[in-house]
Amino acid sequence: MLSFLFRRLLQTIPTVLAVVLLVFVLFSVVPGSIASSMSDDADPQVELRMKKQLGLDDPVYVRFGVYIAKLASGDFGTSFRTHEPVTSMIAKRAWPTLQLIFTAMAFAVVIGVPLGFIAALQPGGIVDTLAMVVAVSGLSIAKFWLGLVLMYLFALKLGWLPSFGYGDGGLKYLLLPAVTLGVSPMALFARTTRAAVLEIMTADFVRTARSKGMSETRVVKWHVMRNALVIILTTVGLQFGGLMGQAVVVEKLFSWPGIGSLLVDSVLQRDIPAVQGSILVVVLAFLAINLLIDVLYGVIDPRIRYA
Amino acid sequence: MMFRMIAIVAGLGLALAGSAEAQTPRKGGTIRMTAPYGSSFTSLDIHTTQRAQDEIYAKALHRSLYVWNSAEGKPVLELAKEDAVSGGGLVHTFKLRDDAYFHNGRKMTADDVIWSYTRIMDGTKAFPGARFVRVIEGAAAVEKGQAKEISGLKKIDDFTLEMKLTEKVDPGFYFFTALTSIYPADEGAKESFIQKPIGLGPFKFVEHVPGSRIVLERWDRFYKPGKPYADKIVVSVMGEAAARDVAFRNKEIDTSVLGPAQYVAYQSDAALKGTIVEVAEVFTRYMGMNPSFKPFADKRVRQAINYAIDTDLIITKLVKGKAYRATSWLPLTAPAYDKAMKPYPYDPAKAKQLLAEAGYPNGFEFEWTTSQNESWGLPIVSAVIPMLDKVGIKAKVKQVETAVLAEVVRSGDYQAFIYSQASGPDPQAALKCFHSSTPQPACNYTTFKNADFDKIVDEAGQADDPAKRIQLLQKANALLYEEAPVWFFNYNKAVMAVQPWLKGVQLNATELTHQNVEDLWVDETSPAK
Numbered sequence: 038m039l040s041f042l043f044r045r046l047l048q049t050i051p052t053v054l055a056v057v058l059l060v061f062v063l064f065s066v067v068p069g070s071i072a073s074s075m076s077d078d079a080d081p082q083v084e085l086r087m088k089k090q091l092g093l094d095d096p097v098y099v100r101f102g103v104y105i106a107k108l109a110s111g112d113f114g115t116s117f118r119t120h121e122p123v124t125s126m127i128a129k130r131a132w133p134t135l136q137l138i139f140t141a142m143a144f145a146v147v148i149g150v151p152l153g154f155i156a157a158l159q160p161g162g163i164v165d166t167l168a169m170v171v172a173v174s175g176l177s178i179a180k181f182w183l184g185l186v187l188m189y190l191f192a193l194k195l196g197w198l199p200s201f202g203y204g205d206g207g208l209k210y211l212l213l214p215a216v217t218l219g220v221s222p223m224a225l226f227a228r229t230t231r232a233a234v235l236e237i238m239t240a241d242f243v244r245t246a247r248s249k250g251m252s253e254t255r256v257v258k259w260h261v262m263r264n265a266l267v268i269i270l271t272t273v274g275l276q277f278g279g280l281m282g283q284a285v286v287v288e289k290l291f292s293w294p295g296i297g298s299l300l301v302d303s304v305l306q307r308d309i310p311a312v313q314g315s316i317l318v319v320v321l322a323f324l325a326i327n328l329l330i331d332v333l334y335g336v337i338d339p340r341i342r343y344a
Numbered sequence: 345m346m347f348r349m350i351a352i353v354a355g356l357g358l359a360l361a362g363s364a365e366a367q368t369p370r371k372g373g374t375i376r377m378t379a380p381y382g383s384s385f386t387s388l389d390i391h392t393t394q395r396a397q398d399e400i401y402a403k404a405l406h407r408s409l410y411v412w413n414s415a416e417g418k419p420v421l422e423l424a425k426e427d428a429v430s431g432g433g434l435v436h437t438f439k440l441r442d443d444a445y446f447h448n449g450r451k452m453t454a455d456d457v458i459w460s461y462t463r464i465m466d467g468t469k470a471f472p473g474a475r476f477v478r479v480i481e482g483a484a485a486v487e488k489g490q491a492k493e494i495s496g497l498k499k500i501d502d503f504t505l506e507m508k509l510t511e512k513v514d515p516g517f518y519f520f521t522a523l524t525s526i527y528p529a530d531e532g533a534k535e536s537f538i539q540k541p542i543g544l545g546p547f548k549f550v551e552h553v554p555g556s557r558i559v560l561e562r563w564d565r566f567y568k569p570g571k572p573y574a575d576k577i578v579v580s581v582m583g584e585a586a587a588r589d590v591a592f593r594n595k596e597i598d599t600s601v602l603g604p605a606q607y608v609a610y611q612s613d614a615a616l617k618g619t620i621v622e623v624a625e626v627f628t629r630y631m632g633m634n635p636s637f638k639p640f641a642d643k644r645v646r647q648a649i650n651y652a653i654d655t656d657l658i659i660t661k662l663v664k665g666k667a668y669r670a671t672s673w674l675p676l677t678a679p680a681y682d683k684a685m686k687p688y689p690y691d692p693a694k695a696k697q698l699l700a701e702a703g704y705p706n707g708f709e710f711e712w713t714t715s716q717n718e719s720w721g722l723p724i725v726s727a728v729i730p731m732l733d734k735v736g737i738k739a740k741v742k743q744v745e746t747a748v749l750a751e752v753v754r755s756g757d758y759q760a761f762i763y764s765q766a767s768g769p770d771p772q773a774a775l776k777c778f779h780s781s782t783p784q785p786a787c788n789y790t791t792f793k794n795a796d797f798d799k800i801v802d803e804a805g806q807a808d809d810p811a812k813r814i815q816l817l818q819k820a821n822a823l824l825y826e827e828a829p830v831w832f833f834n835y836n837k838a839v840m841a842v843q844p845w846l847k848g849v850q851l852n853a854t855e856l857t858h859q860n861v862e863d864l865w866v867d868e869t870s871p872a873k
Contacts, residue, residue: 068744073751075392076472078786080487086468119387120538129554181584188590200591202580203556290584294384294555302383302555305747 038335045331049324056320057108057313058101064309065097071117074307091117093309104313113317114310118303123314127296131318133203134295137287138280140211141219142273149223150269153230158257160235168227175224180283184217184290201292214291218284222276229272233265240264266337274330278323367847373866374576374873375846378591380601380857382583384555388541390522391464394472396855399522401558401579404861406525406543409438409457410516411860414850417677418769419516423452423526423544424505433512433808434481440503445565446528447548454499459529462486462494473523475786479515481508512805517770521854546572546862556581566862573848573865592619595871598846601857602839603718604664610841619841623851624668624676626768629720631728631831632790637710637759644702646828650688652695652735658727659834663719667834672825673767673774675835677853680771680817685825687832695735707736713761715746720764720833754785763789764836769854771817775801778824790829797823845870 071091072084079087088094092103107114113123149172156168191213192200204210237243238261246256285297296315303311379385379397386393390402411422421427424438444452464473465486477483482495496508509515518524531542541549546568547560557580562572582588585603592600593616602610602620610616633640633649640646659667668676671685699707712729715721722743729739739760744752752758765787767774777787780798784791797820804816825832838856842849848863866872 068748069751072470073754074747076394076470076474078475078754079470079472080467080474081785083467083470083474083487086489087470090468118392119389120535126554185586185590188587192596193590193594196594200594200596201582201587202596203553288555290587292556292581292587294553298384298555302386305383305745306386307747 038332042328042332045328049321049328052324053317053320054105057104057317060313060316061097061101061104064307064312069307071307071309074305075118108317113314116303116308116311118306118308118311123310126299126311127314127318130294130296130299133206133293134281134284134288134297136206136211137214137218137284137293137295138277140215141217141280142222142277144216144219145222145226145276146273148219149226150230152223153227153232154234154262154265156227157231157234157238165231168231172224172227172231175220176228178220180217180221180286181290183220184213184287187213187217201290203292203294214287214293217290218280218287221283222273222280225276226269226272230265230269233268234261237261237264263338267334270330270333270337274327277326281319281323367867369573369847369865370867371573371865372575373573373870374578375574375861375864375866376596376598376872377577377579377857377859377861378582378588378597378599378601379579380582380585380588384581385552385558387538388549388552389538390525390541391460391471391473391527392469394523396857397581399855400857400859401560402522402525402543403545403858404547404560404577404579405541405545405549406522406527407444407545408519408522408524408526410520412520412769412852412854412858414852414860417679417853419514419520421516422520423457427515431508434509436507436509436515437500438505438507440505441567442503443567444544445563445567446531446544447542447563448528448531449565450528450530452526452528452544453502454505455502456526456529457505458494458497458499459532460526461497461524462492463527463532464524465494471523473521476518476521476524479509479511479513479518481510513772514770517773547577550576568862572862574861577861592841592843595843598843598866598870598872599849599857600841602666602841604662604666606841607666607839608664616841619843620839621842621849621851621856622837622839623853623856625836625838625856626675626677626766626774626853627764627836628670628673628675628767629667629724629762629764629833629836630670631712631760631762631833632753632758633760633829633831634756634758635791635793635829636756639702639704639708639710640760642702643827644698645704646830647688648695648698648702648735649732649737649831650828651691651698652737653728653731653831654690655687655831655833656690658724662723662727663834666837666839667719668837670832670834672821672832673778673830674771674817674821675767675853678768678771678774680814680821682818682821685822688828692731692735699735699737704736707738709738709740710759711742712739713742713744713749713752713758715744715749715762717746717764719836720762724833725762753789756784756789756791761789762833765789767835771821772801772804772813775804775817775820775824778829792824792827792829794823794827797827843870 072079072087115122116126152168156165159165188200191198198209198213243260246260284295285301288295288298300315379400381397386395386398390398390406407422409423410419413420423444424440426439428437461477464471464477465483467487467489474487480494480496485491486494498506500506528542531537546563546566548563550561551559557578560577562575585606588600589606591597610620633646635641669687671687674681712725714725725741732739753761753763776782778792779801780793782788800816800820804813807813840856845867847865850859852858
């Protein structure tokens with residue numbers, strides 16, 4: 038297990054380096070600079086001096102080398118725009134994003150997985166039909182539109198929740214953005230769970246268990262659920278990455294102070310250190326979650342071995 | 345004159361402002377404003393950002409030498425009590441306020457003004473306010489790294505400052521925005537300042553939740569007696585118009601900028617119609633034509649473009665009436681706006697005739713660079729293309745993001761572009777953008793060159809008599825219209841919904857969301873505590 042973890046951690050290094058390099062190259066070729074984003078009439082000489090001071094006149098490979106050396110010591114650099122350490126900027130935004138993503142994921146799992154299970158246990162029934170209508174709708178609805186509908190319903194019409202903002206970070210501010218973000222994965226989990234359960238129900242080992250006289254409850258609990266969970270877990274892991282990408286729409290809509298909006302704003306303002314830092318954190322989080330999922334496989338199904 | 349002009353365009357807004365004057369302002373409460381322009385606040389260092397978004401909070405936190413007076417439609421002294429002019433109109437001696445305290449309790453002095461302006465001219469930082477401070481003698485030398493101090497700034501004593509300008513201009517137009525805010529010299533240099541800014545404004549910093557809100561509370565030692573009225577201001581970042589709409593209807597925010605679709609919706613809703621305030625802002629939307637691209641070098645072609653586009657139709661149908669038809673460069677609220685000017689009529693036959701005279705009887709093709717902007721970007725371009733096609737001109741769209749478009753227009757890397765540019769409040773500065781001595785990256789984006797125009801603008805700059813200056817600027821504006829370096833599209837009509845309990849909203853033609861917040865107050869019906 039330990040050697041597995043060590044190998045996986047080593048494997049993340051080239052992935053991270055590749056992402057950092059890609060971002061570097063992209064920002065070397067896209068038009069626009071920090072000086073031009075700051076001032077409409079920046080003197081060309083000022084722009085040159087600014088670039089020199091920020092080290093932007095060095096070749097890409099030199100800048101990349103400097104950045105990697107800094108990263109190795111845990112320094113994400115300093116924002117061109119705010120002159121704040123990027124780590125501190127990200128730290129301020131990380132918690133709201135984590136709150137949003139984990140609440141959305143909890144909503145998606147708690148609603149989606151049981152819905153898929155119930156649907157699969159009575160295929161073709163009314164619950165199955167309803168569940169699949171919910172699933173298809175959930176996958177099709179645009180987040181922006183859904184967010185507005187939820188705002189309209191729960192804030193304006195019912196008056197139960199605030200329509201926007203972070204407030205004190207409490208649940209009442211979190212609910213609407215989290216549900217908006219969580220509906221799509223919820224629908225996906227429902228569909229995946231249903232498909233997985235239906236497939237497992239017809240597997241040989243399930244048939245064997247039934248023929249040996251095992252009760253249906255025990256069949257579902259010991260065979261179906263455990264095997265389905267491995268598939269569901271894989272989907273959950275992949276969805277975490279997707280949620281990080283989609284969070285930006287929800288953050289913007291609800292004025293939620295997360296990393297997604299930091300990333301978009303930094304791109305628009307050509308604040309390269311902040312862009313690099315934000316992307317790096319998102320990638321690291323994605324890799325960490327996938328590693329965690331891999332570890333959980335073994336917990337759920339001890340037959341899985343980390344060779 | 346200015347007030348009358350604003351009154352004409354302000355309509356309902358004026359009625360709202362008028363009713364505010366009749367009541368006694370209430371002390372206390374919370375004002376909940378919105379920052380509606382897309383992204384988060386760029387920085388808490390207002391010297392570093394020229395975005396309208398950032399100045400919304402900065403107007404509460406900071407103060408500049410002058411402030412914009414919306415009722416009079418001009419800048420007025422703010423941090424100085426008196427400005428004595430000498431030296432042929434070039435030397436201004438300011439008697440500074442001796443009762444202006446920074447939020448750390450220290451009194452502002454002339455040193456702070458000098459330090460702030462010198463900081464803005466740091467030639468390694470591209471501070472956007474440099475364009476204004478450059479008008480002080482010796483400021484450009486600091487920017488170029490040839491001097492450490494601005495020679496045109498002299499401290500006479502703690503509360504007397506001498507400023508020598510390079511041009512005979514009204515310094516009010518140069519030193520009223522938050523880009524030239526006065527910082528405390530001792531604190532401004534510290535790194536902590538960016539996290540917790542200290543200003544001279546009516547409200548002091550409490551909290552910034554990046555991407556979400558800024559919270560400010562009343563500064564009790566503000567120099568205007570009895571002001572500010574409110575205890576607290578919360579400015580929420582709300583870039584999505586539809587989300588703002590829900591929040592406004594839900595009474596969670598006190599102000600909301602309206603786009604064209606909402607403008608129509610609010611006008612047709614009896615409950616919301618009374619919340620609308622509107623003003624002609626000093627921005628001109630236009631299509632710039634590059635004279636280096638052969639057809640556009642000919643005045644007749646440029647005029648043909650103006651004749652070929654049914655501008656009124658676009659403003660009515662597409663912009664939903666949320667704009668005023670442009671009749672040259674200077675906007676309605678400019679002191680030199682000439683009401684007698686008439687826009688180019690929609691006349692495709694005349695356009696064809698001009699094209700034929702210019703040697704393009706079959707038209708030509710050009711590339712049109714645009715952003716996605718709903719009011720002056722791709723939707724407008726898409727509506728114009730078939731109109732141009734009717735007279736034989738084919739336009740190919742090149743879409744870029746707004747930040748890239750800004751670079752494109754400054755570098756001249758275009759055949760044509762569509763843009764929104766400040767065309768005020770100073771009419772002289774606005775027209776100087778078309779002076780041949782103004783470099784393209786500064787604001788002469790269409791590299792306009794016309795000796796007659798230069799002469800008139802120069803004469804206006806030297807005129808001591810304000811009436812004569814206005815007359816000359818009107819002449820220059822008319823000449824520009826005739827030369828048509830651009831398709832004159834529209835002047836922005838800024839529209840904001842304001843909750844009935846928020847009083848004292850000013851019809852600021854420079855930017856409606858920029859309010860002198862010490863004059864705002866909320867009555868007891870406000871749901872905010």
